[in-house]
Amino acid sequence: MSGFLPDEPSAEVRVSPNFGPRRDSQKPDMIVLHYTGMATGAAAEAWLCDPASEVSSHYLVHENGHVVQMVRESDRAWHAGQSSWFGRTDINSCSIGIEIVNPGHSLGYPGFPKRQITAVIELCKGIVTRHAITPQRVLAHSDVAPGRKIDPGEKFPWAALFKAGVGHLVPAAPVRRGAALKSGDRGADVETLQSMLSLYGYGVEISGIFDDRTRIVVEAFQRHFRPRRIDGIADGSTMRTLQKLLASARN
Incomplete structure (x- = not known):
C-alpha cells in the first residue's frame, strides 16, 4: 500500500x-x-x-x-x-x-x-x-x-x-420478576422473540424452540443493550428493550 x-x-x-x-x-x-x-x-x-x-x-x-x-x-x-x-x-x-x-x-x-x-x-x-x-x-x-x-x-x-450521536440505543427496561422465556421453551412466544431478534439483524433461526443458539443470541443482545443482567433468559426487560429498539430503528 x-x-x-x-x-x-x-x-x-x-x-x-x-x-x-x-x-x-x-x-x-x-x-x-x-x-x-x-x-x-x-x-x-x-x-x-x-x-x-x-x-x-x-x-x-x-x-x-x-x-x-x-x-x-x-x-x-x-x-x-x-x-x-x-x-x-x-x-x-x-x-x-x-x-x-x-x-x-x-x-x-x-x-x-x-x-x-x-x-x-x-x-x-x-x-x-x-x-x-x-x-x-x-x-x-x-x-x-x-x-x-x-x-x-x-x-x-x-x-x-x-x-454523542453514534450508534443505536434505548433505555433498557427495568429488570423485574415475572414470566420469562428460557432454554427448552417452545411455542408462539419463542417464535416472536426469534423473529424480533432476526428483524434487528441477529443470526437466529425462527423455529419456535428456545434452543442453545437462541440462548447465545439473547446473551449477545443483553451484553450490548441490557448489560445489567446477562443470562440468556428472555425476561420482560429483555423483550421490552428489544421491542423499543425495533420501534426506533431506521434503515
Whole structure:
C-alpha cells in the first residue's frame, strides 16, 4: 500500500499486510467494535501487523486515545472472522473494524478510559459520515459473532457513544420478576422473540424452540443493550428493550 494516506486525518499510519479487496464490489455499511484482548496495546498493534497472525483491523485505538490506521477503509481487513448480520456472512467485506485496546475478560477486563472512548467516538463519527452508516449498524463483535466472541463486552460505554450521536440505543427496561422465556421453551412466544431478534439483524433461526443458539443470541443482545443482567433468559426487560429498539430503528 505505497502512498497510504489515512482516511482519518488524525490517525498515525502503520500498515498491516493482512488485508485484501472487498468482495463483490461491496462497500462498508457497518462498523464493528472489538477489544484487543491482549496484555498491552503495543503487543496488540504488533500482532495486527504480523503476517503470521492473519488478522487485522482498519483502526486501533490505544488507552490514551492515540489512533492507528492499519488498513484503508476501501480495503477488506480481517477482523470479524466467522460472523453474520441480516443473513450476510462476509462481514469483513461490508464493515470497518475498530480494535480498542483492552485486555479483556481473561485478563481482568478493566473499564475503558474516557479519553480512549472520546477518540473512538470521533473516529466513528468520521466513518459514519464518509460511508453514510446508519446508527443501528454500529455493532459489537459479539453481535455479529454470538457465542464465539463477547467483545467489547458489557463494560463498553455504548450510552456515551449514543449520547454523542453514534450508534443505536434505548433505555433498557427495568429488570423485574415475572414470566420469562428460557432454554427448552417452545411455542408462539419463542417464535416472536426469534423473529424480533432476526428483524434487528441477529443470526437466529425462527423455529419456535428456545434452543442453545437462541440462548447465545439473547446473551449477545443483553451484553450490548441490557448489560445489567446477562443470562440468556428472555425476561420482560429483555423483550421490552428489544421491542423499543425495533420501534426506533431506521434503515
